Amino acid sequence: MKKYGTEFLRNVALVGHGSAGKTSLAEAMLFTAKGINRLGKVDDGNTIMDYDPEEIRRQISINASLAPVEWKEHKINILDTPGYFDFVGDVLAALTVVDSALLVVCASSGVEVGTEKSWDYLENADLPRTVFVNKMERENANFSKVVEELREHFGPKLVPIQLPIGEAEDFSGIIDLVKLKAFFKEEGSFKEGPIPAELGDAVEAAREEMIEAASVSDDDLMMKYLEGEELSDDEIEQAVKLGTQTGEMVPILCGSAQSTFGVEFLLDHLVQGMPSPLQRTIAGVNENEEEVLISTTDPNLCALVYKTMADPYVGKLTLFRIFSGEIKADKSVYNVRSEKDERIGQLFVIKGKDQISVNELGPGDLGAVSKLQDTTTNDTLGDRESKVKVKPIAFPKPAMTMAIQPKAKGDEEKISSGLARLTEEDPTFTLERRFDTGQNLISGMGDLHLEVMSSRLQKKFGVQVELETPVVPYRETIRGTAKVEGKHRKQSGGRGQYGHVWLELSPGDPENEDRLEFVDDIFGGAVPRQYIPAVEKGLREILDKGPLAGYPVEHVRVSLYDGSYHAVDSSEMAFKIAAGMAFRKGFLEANPVLLEPIMNVEIAVPEAFMGDVMSDMTKKRGRILGMEPKGGVQIIRTQVPMAEMFRYAIDLRSMTQGRGSFTSEFSHYEEVPAQISEQVIEASKKEE
Numbered sequence: 001m002k003k004y005g006t007e008f009l010r011n012v013a014l015v016g017h018g019s020a021g022k023t024s025l026a027e028a029m030l031f032t033a034k035g036i037n038r039l040g041k042v043d044d045g046n047t048i049m050d051y052d053p054e055e056i057r058r059q060i061s062i063n064a065s066l067a068p069v070e071w072k073e074h075k076i077n078i079l080d081t082p083g084y085f086d087f088v089g090d091v092l093a094a095l096t097v098v099d100s101a102l103l104v105v106c107a108s109s110g111v112e113v114g115t116e117k118s119w120d121y122l123e124n125a126d127l128p129r130t131v132f133v134n135k136m137e138r139e140n141a142n143f144s145k146v147v148e149e150l151r152e153h154f155g156p157k158l159v160p161i162q163l164p165i166g167e168a169e170d171f172s173g174i175i176d177l178v179k180l181k182a183f184f185k186e187e188g189s190f191k192e193g194p195i196p197a198e199l200g201d202a203v204e205a206a207r208e209e210m211i212e213a214a215s216v217s218d219d220d221l222m223m224k225y226l227e228g229e230e231l232s233d234d235e236i237e238q239a240v241k242l243g244t245q246t247g248e249m250v251p252i253l254c255g256s257a258q259s260t261f262g263v264e265f266l267l268d269h270l271v272q273g274m275p276s277p278l279q280r281t282i283a284g285v286n287e288n289e290e291e292v293l294i295s296t297t298d299p300n301l302c303a304l305v306y307k308t309m310a311d312p313y314v315g316k317l318t319l320f321r322i323f324s325g326e327i328k329a330d331k332s333v334y335n336v337r338s339e340k341d342e343r344i345g346q347l348f349v350i351k352g353k354d355q356i357s358v359n360e361l362g363p364g365d366l367g368a369v370s371k372l373q374d375t376t377t378n379d380t381l382g383d384r385e386s387k388v389k390v391k392p393i394a395f396p397k398p399a400m401t402m403a404i405q406p407k408a409k410g411d412e413e414k415i416s417s418g419l420a421r422l423t424e425e426d427p428t429f430t431l432e433r434r435f436d437t438g439q440n441l442i443s444g445m446g447d448l449h450l451e452v453m454s455s456r457l458q459k460k461f462g463v464q465v466e467l468e469t470p471v472v473p474y475r476e477t478i479r480g481t482a483k484v485e486g487k488h489r490k491q492s493g494g495r496g497q498y499g500h501v502w503l504e505l506s507p508g509d510p511e512n513e514d515r516l517e518f519v520d521d522i523f524g525g526a527v528p529r530q531y532i533p534a535v536e537k538g539l540r541e542i543l544d545k546g547p548l549a550g551y552p553v554e555h556v557r558v559s560l561y562d563g564s565y566h567a568v569d570s571s572e573m574a575f576k577i578a579a580g581m582a583f584r585k586g587f588l589e590a591n592p593v594l595l596e597p598i599m600n601v602e603i604a605v606p607e608a609f610m611g612d613v614m615s616d617m618t619k620k621r622g623r624i625l626g627m628e629p630k631g632g633v634q635i636i637r638t639q640v641p642m643a644e645m646f647r648y649a650i651d652l653r654s655m656t657q658g659r660g661s662f663t664s665e666f667s668h669y670e671e672v673p674a675q676i677s678e679q680v681i682e683a684s685k686k687e688e
Contacts (some may be wrong), residue, residue: 001068001075001349001356006296006364007276010076011321013064013094015121016104017114018083021134023049023061024257025104026080032263033069035351039260048352049080053459054452062452064090064307066319066350066366074271077366083114085658086449089395089428091118093306093377095125096282096393097321097366100274102266103131107141107167107254111149113658119154128245128275132266133254136164136171143167143254150252159213160206160252161240162265165196174254174262175199177207178236185261214239217248241273277364282323284380287387294323296363300386301325301333305379306393308425310460318375319350319368323390325383327367328360336380336389342372377427395427397663398443400649402450403471405440407464415440418461422453429453436544436552437471446649472643473597474680475669476546477555480591481506486582488574499574501527501535502562505586508555515543515554521561528565531575535560538576539583547584548592549684558583594677595669597642603652604633605660612655620644621673639667 014022027047031039040047045056049065061082069076079094095101101122105115122129133146143164150158165173165182173184175195180203182195195203211231215222221239225231231239243249253269255262281293284302294302307319320327327333329347334340348355348368361367375381378392406415419431419442429449432441444450454465482505490497508517518536527535539558546553563578601622605613613636614624622640629635645664652660672680 001070001358003358003360003362004075004365006278006362008074009277009364010074010100010270010274011079011098011277011364011366012076012270012274013079013081013091013098013101013127014104015081015091015095015101015118016083017106017109017112017118018060020083020104020106020109020112020114021257022083022104023047023065023080025102025132025134025263026065026067026078028257028260028263029069029076029078029267030067032260033071033267035067035069051353054455058452060084062087062090063309064094065352067352068349069267071267072271075365076267076270079366084448085114085117085653086444086446086452088117088121088445089426090307091121092395093393095121095127097304097306098127099277099280099364100128100130100270101125102270103129105131105133105146105150106138107133107135107143107146108138110142110146111153116153116659126247128247129250130244130269130274131158131250131252133252134257136167136254136262137169137256137259139168141167141171147252154250157213157248158250158252159210160254161210161269162253162262163199163203163206164254165199171256171261174265175203176265177203177210178240179233180207183265185259190261190264210240211236213249214243217243217246237272244273245275245279277323280364283391284388285391286389292388294388294390296324298324300383300388301327301381302386302388302390303327303333303381304390304393305375305377305381308377310421310425315371317348317355317368317370318372319366320381321366322361322363324363326360326362327369327381329358333381334384334387335375336382336387338374338379340374341384342375342381344369346370376424393427396445396661398428398430398445399662399664400446400450401441401443401470401646402467403439403469404442404454404465404467407466411463414461414463415457415465418457418463421460422456426453434470434473436473439471441470442467446653447647469646472680474549474551474672475595476548476551476553476587476592477595478505478507478587478590478592480589482586482589484582484586484589486578486580486585488578488581489569490574491569496566496569497571497574497577498566498569499531499571499576499578500564501560501575501578501582503579503582503586504559504561505583505590506557506559508557510555512555515552515556516540517557519557519559521559522563526565527560527563527575528570531565531570531572532560534572534575535579537572538579541576542580542583546592547587549594549681551594551684553587554595556587594672594680596672598639598667598670599642599645599664600667601638601640601645601648601662601664603636603638603660603662604630605636605652605656606633609656609660610634610636613652613660616651616655620648640664641670642666 026049027040030036055062064081081091081094161177163175175182183190184193215225277296281295284292284294302324303320303322305320309317332341350368380389430443486501488499543553622638625637
């Protein structure tokens with residue numbers, strides 16, 4: 001593949017609701033541009049973009065896949081993003097490294113939840129965009145209704161620059177409102193023809209609307225339009241281009257990925273109307289942590305790693321976007337984070353699962369390199385002299401956690417290394433080892449995300465696993481006081497064992513990080529000095545398995561105030577055992593209680609779902625702390641027991657039709673209500 005100048009590059013992300021046809025559209029673009037010889041289908045599992053075994057099996061996109069399309073002396077880097085919320089990390093990564101986006105909408109389904117979310121992502125990324133109304137051949141396709149819905153949700157700046165001729169089974173052509181020409185479907189191509197007379201009034205009204213919207217971005221053109229002067233096709237085309245690139249206007253096109261009709265016009269629009277990397281700057285920081293803007297005209301290398309993949313043939317594959325400078329094969333680059341040089345071996349252009357070897361890539365382009373040693377997602381590759389870092393991609397925090405364990409014994413090491421590789425590939429997927437519960441916990445954006453990761457463990461690393469609800473890390477403490485005796489005496493010939501203590505148990509200071517506050521109150525040598533450390537050690541050794549239900553003990557004050565010893569038979573071991581006996585007995589006499597972790601939770605929901613969400617929070621034993629409007633949604637702040645939150649990602653999605661989101665973090669421990677405490681203790685005893 002030849003090297004393209006920056007002005008001839010277009011980096012475009014395809015975004016939208018799941019099943020809107022993004023992957024099919026990417027396939028159609030590749031086919032139309034003769035980048036592939038055969039038009040693959042998602043249902044047949046043979047598209048360029050959906051090549052992962054999980055994508056083929058589930059018939060959905062899981063990864064943001066890249067493929068270049070060469071069209072009319074330009075290279076369009078297409079990033080096909082997932083439509084399902086569980087894989088939003090790849091969407092956000094893609095939007096960081098492109099210069100514009102194509103919002104794909106189904107002609108029969110119209111604006112869906114994923115459409116709304118995609119629009120929000122584009123707004124946050126401040127990207128120029130175009131809407132493509134896909135599946136015009138589909139039953140119940142209704143272009144005008146979709147346009148109405150788009151404007152209702154996103155405002156009047158969304159304006160058609162094409163109109164369909166017919167819809168559903170009658171879809172037979174497209175009218176270009178800029179050039180006032182009609183194009184009709186012909187087997188494998190199209191032909192130009194007269195605009196149907198019955199559409200004359202609709203075309204005239206739509207063209208007027210388009211010209212008015214486009215001229216907003218150009219004062220001279222606006223004056224000319226208001227004075228009633230005729231605008232040339234070139235002037236209108238330039239106004240549409242300027243309006244699109246400034247965000248004053250969002251053009252709407254239409255067509256069918258399945259039949260590829262309209263795709264040629266779409267490619268023309270991406271080349272002529274969408275911005276090149278020359279028009280994009282990105283925020284970064286220099287070595288003094290001062291904010292800077294990175295432009296393609298900067299001479300120094302600055303490239304952001306937006307994705308890391310494990311390829312079965314070339315090993316670790318690092319995908320990057322060059323914001324300035326260039327990268328050449330067989331040269332070194334500088335990792336600004338690790339402050340180490342990385343050797344670039346082979347340099348690639350990515351086309352689905354294939355890697356096309358190239359010698360160099362310039363500013364604005366997307367590429368990949370294999371086998372970098374110390375480079376991960378969000379790292380900046382640059383020059384040792386400049387040390388400028390691109391601001392990292394803000395990946396969302398995981399929303400759902402499950403415990404993972406192998407189906408077969410002895411696979412623990414395989415799981416551990418496999419999960420480590422998967423967390424490196426996906427920043428929204430995390431692994432945590434809980435020593436208090438003995439479980440490995442994996443966290444992701446939802447149940448589908450975790451299922452996919454489990455399947456990848458099996459396919460890539462040959463280990464089968466089970467997912468289950470995590471054990472709640474309860475704690476045990478006391479609310480009262482107790483004085484107890486612990487005596488360990490054993491005589492069986494020869495030297496015996498003798499340890500004797502009196503302990504007073506009382507609640508400890510909750511602010512104290514030490515779980516046990518041990519106090520030596522011995523007077524007169526009732527317990528010799530050399531055995532007192534053994535008493536404390538005996539107490540600390542049993543803190544991990546509390547007497548009430550086997551959970552770790554914390555915030556307990558224990559005073560050793562009396563005891564006795566034997567000159568021959570006493571030993572450190574005997575006093576350790578005696579201390580443990582006394583503690584277990586005294587703990588159960590001192591009003592023991594179970595504590596549960598409480599989470600601080602922030603829920604963002606549209607106003608319409610507030611009632612359902614708050615009612616559900618009450619059922620989950622949540623305490624509402626406050627509410628405030630923010631960015632078109634309501635933010636609910638609440639505290640909820642962790643035990644109620646494990647499947648909340650699924651519950652919230654169901655209640656809000658996918659429009660709600662939440663974040664949570666640990667706050668503190670609180671006493672478990674009596675009824676629930678009894679159930680937990682009983683379950684623990686059964687398991688024991």
